[in-house]
Amino acid sequence: MRDVRVGGTTVRGTPARSIVAPGDLAEAAAVLGDAASRGDAVAFLGGGTELGLGYAPSRVDVLVKTAHLCRVVEYAPADMVVEVEAGITLAAMQRALAPHRQRLALDAPYPELATIGGLVATNAFGPRRLRFGTFRDLIVGVSMIRADGERVRGGGKVVKNVAGFDLPKLAVGSLGTLGMIATATFRLHPVPEVARAIRVGACGADGLVALTRATIANRLEPAAFVATRDAASGTYEAHVLFEGFDAGVAEQIARFATIAEAQGLTSESLGDGERPGALDEAARTHGDVRVRISVPPGDFVAFERDALAPLANVLGDARAIVYPPLGIAFVSGYATGVPATIAALQGARRAVEALHGNLVLTDVRDPALGDAVDPYGTVPPSFFLMQRLKERFDPARRLNPGRFLGGL
Amino acid sequence: MKTLPIPDRDVAIFRELAGVVGPGRTIVDLAELRTYECDGLAGVRVRPLAVVLPETTEEVAGVVRVAAAHGIPIVPRGSGTGLSGGALPVPGCLLVVLSRMTRILAIDLENQRMRVQPGVINLDVTRAIAADGYYYAPDPSSQSVCSIGGNIAENSGGAHCLKYGFTVNHVVAATVVLADGRVVTVGESASDPLGYDLIAAVVGSEGLVGIVTEAVVRILRVPELTRTFFATFPSTDEAGACVSEIVAAGIVPAAVEMMDTLAIEAIVKATGVDWPLDVGAALLMDVDGTRAEVEHTAGAAVEIARAAGAIEVRTPKSDAERALMWKGRKGAFAAMGRISPNYYVQDGVIPRSQISTVLREIAAVTASEGLRVANVFHAGDGNLHPLVLYDARVPGEEHRAETVAGKILQICIRYGGSITGEHGVGVDKAVYMGELFGDADLETMNFVRCTFDPERTFNPGKVFPTPRLCGDVPGAYAPHAVEATGVGRG
Numbered sequence: 001m002r003d004v005r006v007g008g009t010t011v012r013g014t015p016a017r018s019i020v021a022p023g024d025l026a027e028a029a030a031v032l033g034d035a036a037s038r039g040d041a042v043a044f045l046g047g048g049t050e051l052g053l054g055y056a057p058s059r060v061d062v063l064v065k066t067a068h069l070c071r072v073v074e075y076a077p078a079d080m081v082v083e084v085e086a087g088i089t090l091a092a093m094q095r096a097l098a099p100h101r102q103r104l105a106l107d108a109p110y111p112e113l114a115t116i117g118g119l120v121a122t123n124a125f126g127p128r129r130l131r132f133g134t135f136r137d138l139i140v141g142v143s144m145i146r147a148d149g150e151r152v153r154g155g156g157k158v159v160k161n162v163a164g165f166d167l168p169k170l171a172v173g174s175l176g177t178l179g180m181i182a183t184a185t186f187r188l189h190p191v192p193e194v195a196r197a198i199r200v201g202a203c204g205a206d207g208l209v210a211l212t213r214a215t216i217a218n219r220l221e222p223a224a225f226v227a228t229r230d231a232a233s234g235t236y237e238a239h240v241l242f243e244g245f246d247a248g249v250a251e252q253i254a255r256f257a258t259i260a261e262a263q264g265l266t267s268e269s270l271g272d273g274e275r276p277g278a279l280d281e282a283a284r285t286h287g288d289v290r291v292r293i294s295v296p297p298g299d300f301v302a303f304e305r306d307a308l309a310p311l312a313n314v315l316g317d318a319r320a321i322v323y324p325p326l327g328i329a330f331v332s333g334y335a336t337g338v339p340a341t342i343a344a345l346q347g348a349r350r351a352v353e354a355l356h357g358n359l360v361l362t363d364v365r366d367p368a369l370g371d372a373v374d375p376y377g378t379v380p381p382s383f384f385l386m387q388r389l390k391e392r393f394d395p396a397r398r399l400n401p402g403r404f405l406g407g408l
Numbered sequence: 409m410k411t412l413p414i415p416d417r418d419v420a421i422f423r424e425l426a427g428v429v430g431p432g433r434t435i436v437d438l439a440e441l442r443t444y445e446c447d448g449l450a451g452v453r454v455r456p457l458a459v460v461l462p463e464t465t466e467e468v469a470g471v472v473r474v475a476a477a478h479g480i481p482i483v484p485r486g487s488g489t490g491l492s493g494g495a496l497p498v499p500g501c502l503l504v505v506l507s508r509m510t511r512i513l514a515i516d517l518e519n520q521r522m523r524v525q526p527g528v529i530n531l532d533v534t535r536a537i538a539a540d541g542y543y544y545a546p547d548p549s550s551q552s553v554c555s556i557g558g559n560i561a562e563n564s565g566g567a568h569c570l571k572y573g574f575t576v577n578h579v580v581a582a583t584v585v586l587a588d589g590r591v592v593t594v595g596e597s598a599s600d601p602l603g604y605d606l607i608a609a610v611v612g613s614e615g616l617v618g619i620v621t622e623a624v625v626r627i628l629r630v631p632e633l634t635r636t637f638f639a640t641f642p643s644t645d646e647a648g649a650c651v652s653e654i655v656a657a658g659i660v661p662a663a664v665e666m667m668d669t670l671a672i673e674a675i676v677k678a679t680g681v682d683w684p685l686d687v688g689a690a691l692l693m694d695v696d697g698t699r700a701e702v703e704h705t706a707g708a709a710v711e712i713a714r715a716a717g718a719i720e721v722r723t724p725k726s727d728a729e730r731a732l733m734w735k736g737r738k739g740a741f742a743a744m745g746r747i748s749p750n751y752y753v754q755d756g757v758i759p760r761s762q763i764s765t766v767l768r769e770i771a772a773v774t775a776s777e778g779l780r781v782a783n784v785f786h787a788g789d790g791n792l793h794p795l796v797l798y799d800a801r802v803p804g805e806e807h808r809a810e811t812v813a814g815k816i817l818q819i820c821i822r823y824g825g826s827i828t829g830e831h832g833v834g835v836d837k838a839v840y841m842g843e844l845f846g847d848a849d850l851e852t853m854n855f856v857r858c859t860f861d862p863e864r865t866f867n868p869g870k871v872f873p874t875p876r877l878c879g880d881v882p883g884a885y886a887p888h889a890v891e892a893t894g895v896g897r898g
Contacts, residue, residue, distance in 0.1 A: 078652060078761035079790075101658065136605060137577055144852075152852045153845070158757045160789040161826040162563045162612050163833055163844055164871065165853035166576065169608030178604075190658035219541075219632035221698055245658075248701025294599035298518035327519075327599060356598035376602055382594045385859060386603045392855035405603040 009063060011043050012056040012403065013367065016063035019045075023068050025085065025143075025151070025182050032180060033149025035062050041398045042147075044176040046087060046118030049110045052290065052363025053122060054175055054375055054403040064180065066117050072096050073183055074157065081140065081157050083185040086117025097188060105132035105189040107224075109281035117181040123173030127224035127241065127276040130325055132189065135172045141185030142168040144178070147394040151182065159187040170389075176400040177408050178393040192243035195223070197270035198253055200260045201237030205304035207263065208236045212297070212324040214259045215240070220252050224276045228283065229320040234309060236322070239276045280330070283321035287332040288365035289341060291348070295357030297327035307351035307359070314344035327357070335366055342372045349377050379406045418457065421478050425460050425502070428470035433508070435459040444503050447488040447495040448550075449836055451752075451806075456483065456497035461508045465583060465591055465621040468504065472619065472865075473589035475502045481868050482587075484615045486526060486558030489550045491753055492834030494561060494614045498869055504619060506557045512536050513622065521580065521597055523624050526557025530564075533625065542627045545572040548830065549738040560620050563612030565830035567663035567737070568694070570788035572628070574830070576611040583622035584610060587865040597624035609856050614832050615867040617860035631696035634662070635706035636730045639718040643688035644668055644783070648763040650691060650716035651787045655760070657712060659705045661788055662694040665737050668767075670747065670782035671795070678743030681736040687719055691787065692737050740784040741795070747782070748797035752809045755831040756820030760790040766823055770794050773815045777808040791829035792820070818843065833871045842873040850876070 009016045022028035035042045040061035045051075066087030073083040077100040084093050090104070091111040097103055107126030108119050118124075120142075125134045132138065141155035144167065154167025171181050200211065208227055215222065224241040242252045253269070260267045284290065291311070295303045300322075308329055312318040315333025322329040331348075335341040349359040361375045383406055390397070390408045402408075414422075418436075426434045435441060436458045445453040457480060462468045475482050485495035485505045497503050509525035512532070516522065517540055524533060530551040533544040547566035548554055554564070559575045560582065572578075581595035594606035601607070610617055641647040644666065651664050667675065667690045672683050683690060691713070695705045710721050724730035744751045758766050767783060774781040774796060785793040794816050798809040817827045817840050827833070827840045841850060850872060857864070858878035869875070 076759060076761065078656070079759040080655065081759070133573070133577065136608065137573055146848075146852065150848045152848045154849065154853065156757075156824070156826050156844075158759060158790055158825050158829075160565060160569065160574070160757050160786070160791045160829040162565075162574075162830055163826045163828050163837075164841065164850070165856040166563075166608040166612055167849075167852060167856075169576070169605045170856065172605055172608075174604060189660065190655075193658065216629055219629055219698065221631075221701075244697075244701045245704045247704045248698055251700035252698055296519045296598040298516070356596075358596075358599055358602055360602070380593075380596065380602055382592050382606050383603065385592065385594070385606055389604055389606075389609075389856065389859040392859055393852075408603070 011051065011060050011063065012054060014056045014058070014060050016043065016060040018061065019063045019065060021065040021067050025069060028064065028069065028180060028182060029145050029149050029151050031062065031064055032145045032147065035398065036148050039396065039398065041401050043400045043403070044117070044121070044180055046115030047089060047110065047113035049114045050118060050122040050124065050362070052361070055407060056402070057400050058402040066115055069182070077102060080188040081159065081185060082188060083141065083157060083183050084116055085183050086181045087115050090114050090116060090119060098191070101191045102188045103191050104138060104186050106135065106138060107277045109284055116184055120172055120181055120184050121174060121176050127226045127280050127323065130225055130323065131221065131223040136169045138186050139168040139172060139184055140187050142171045143182045144171060145180040145182050147179065147396065147399050155185065157185050175404045177390060177404045179399065193245045194249045195241060195243045196249050196253055197239055197241045197275055198256060198267050199237055199239050199270050200265050200267045202230065202233065202235040203265055204235055205301050207265065208238060208324050209300050210263055211238060211260065211265065214263070215256065216325065218255060218259060220256055222252070225323065225325050226276045226280060227322050227324060228279055229312060229322070231312065231318050239270065239279055241276050280321055283319040283332060284330045286319050287315065287317065287334050289315060289335050289369065290330070290332040290361070290363040291345070291359055292362050293329040293331065293352055293357060293359045295327045295352055295355045297325055299355045300324055300327060303327070303352065303355055303357070307348040311344045311348040314340055335369060338366065338368045341369055345373045353378055376405050417478065421474065421480070422458060424474045425458060425471055428474060429460050429462050429467050433461040444485070444505065445497065447485065447493060448491045449493040449496060449834065452493055452496055452835065454497040454499055456501045456503040459503045459505055461505050463508050465585065468585045468619050468621050469589045469591055471502065471504060472585050472587065476588055476865060482865055483867050484561065484619045486555035486561070487529070487553050489554045490558060490562060490832060490834065491755070492828065492832040492836040494832050494834040494867070494870060495558070496835055498867070506555065506619070509621065517542060519598070520627050521624055522627050523597070523622060524556055525622060526555060526560070526620050528556050530554050530556060530559055537627055541630050543630050544578065544625060545628050546575045546578055549741065556623055556625070557620050560611050560623060561613065561615045562830070562832040565791070567665055567786060570664065570786065571660055571662045576608060578626045579607055579611050579623055580626055581624040582607065582610050582620045584618040584620055586618045587861045587863055595624070609860070613857070614834060614871050616857050616871060618866060633699050633702040634694055634696040635702050636692070636694050636724055636733060637706065637710055637713070638722045638733055639691045639713040640684055640687040640720050641689045641691070641718055644767050645764045646717040647689035647691050648787065650713050650718065651763070652761060653712050653716055654709050657708060659695065659709055661709070662696045664786070664788035665692045666690070666783070666785055666787035667692070667737070667740065668783040670780060671740055671784040674743040674747045674782060675736045675740055677746035679736045679739050681732060683736070684720070692733055737784070744782065744795055744797065748780070749799045749801065750797070750806070752796040752798065752813045754792065754794045754796070754813050754816050755828045756792050756794070756817050756825060757829040758790045758792065758820050758823045758825035760788070762823050763787060763790060766792070766819060769819050770816055773819070774812050777812050779805070779808060779812055786829070789829070790825065814840070835870055838871055838873050841871065854878070
């Protein structure tokens, strides 16, 4: 076992008393078993790209790094299914699939750093979510190491399977509070023959909504549809990605350009560096205050007016990327004074919750901000069931204690 | 006719139930109860203590509280079309039948959401929005009679889940009545829900966690174009290879269904489709999407089918002809009556690349018991539906059919597959759960059930191979500071 103790490593400000990097899954299970026997609290670290999420855990006695758990366990190209260990990065996994022209159809930011275990645990996603969904739509199996060190699995390695309770989807977004994700099994998609993006701009929020509606009404099927906000003018540029066979993509691009033109908007094909994924990453990893917002897409104009714009106008060098067809927005920037930023975040959250949406802080560097603004906001009415679920999986509350929603 | 006296406890229960839903929607008469003794798994029959037909969430909560007060088990039931015994009564249970909760409560095209009661028939969801160009994607073959509530319990699939996913991918929120009568909403109709994915715990729970009394489902825009083709092959080997090559070419079909000779014969006899009888296998395939994309992929798929050894490739000339092809496929189970007095359907899943090999093993196992097997299944995702044909009038045949069905599941497990792709475990396959999963795996799944229903009031004896208690949560639960001080500071 490689002990990679590094001074000063913290999880949301809580220092880790020790750091362990198991060399294989058996060692990882032994680490969790030992922690159980000592009553130690355990947290998990993959690529460290989403460490800003959640509350500070009440304690971290053992921080388990998954860096050495990076094997492709099984890859069956003919069945388009892969099982990988938690510590493999998204990019490394995609490289293993590329020779067969296959991919996991999920384009989360920082693919070279972010690990599969971390991405699953944080339910990360990227612009292609529009077409392919999130991890819950792609994961078909999981193996976990429970709080007591027991290795268990759910789901399997076939894409269609309803045998037993759905542990894979419960692992998605659980932020290391139900167990350690040891391996995950995914259904794969073919790498498309061509992927072409088109940029349309600039327009206001209402114009963006009109463009979205026209795209849906015309039955176009973009793989991604995101828009970036210009801080100075408050206008948006849409970046729309089409994937498929050459003939199909060419037709969709041409029709989309016609739709944009009919709305008085100009469009141009995007260069390789301007892919929606790159824009998404740039917007989401910028600044020292970052939030993710989800609202009903039909209320986008009200959301933009009452929540997004006021927040972006308070942050310094604000960036925003929105997914109009899905009602998702990422807003980031620099805090410009604690009281003003607190007020802006709380005001945005009130507006979002009034629309039956939610606003999650994905990273806040200033502890004064973090103390004043809850990372998640109002808990859902089913929270008592989530507490009971946590009690069943982790009765002694040793897995990332207190980090997740409502202190789960 | 002599009737036994009804125990005083039961009289009290009947009176309380009638107090909640009215005497007209409480069934206690032994003859009337017979209708509810089984679901689609018709070989097993158990009489419930009573049946109630609630019409509102409040009524469901009320009858659940009555059952809880008397400590009697509850079995929820939708249309009763399930094939694994999920709605099979357990002795002395209260059967809560949701078939009168058939209201569509809200349609929100802009956000692509629809709020429905559990008794709404699957196809009626699509019918309500078809004129606007939308549809509900999960399409089990029984979709003209099965209910959304039943689909949620079983996480139902269908032919087109190959591209569009299962019920769990299309339900975003559900109102659930828990065992103590408490009503809770899980999931979020408007946005990404916070916290654990409780929808994943409810959908596919096979009635073990509570009773869903409302659901918000995702509705999709109807694709611009759908192209269908029907191709025949000398054997299932060529048909299986064709499926593999289509997928290897980067095509994601909306559906690929395979039928073998016996299945084709039954379908032809029952539905009158003019499919040839002298072939070894047939594929029915849909591709859908935008116009040019579909024209390209449909053309490519037909070429691949020809190269893979197709005897004949037919493309429907009209929507009516296409509908008839799919009617043939979706009526396949019912058509078995034309070639066999009885059949036993399995629902095993295998890796797609193993289809030919596994079909041969299944044929050998079936022949060794002196029986025949018809195959009609979702080839794109390896979800087999072997129909073991038998005659219950012949002594021993039914038992041999069950033996074969069990061996088929063991073959699926051996090839790295699953014992059920869409029909559920129920009572039918519970015994095989212990072969598919280890004890610790099942214990962990039981955590989820116990989260919702610690007393195991709902559907006891289903899914898990051996009875599992919930027990108390061990250890002292020390709330985190955030929990202790109240959450959601805003």
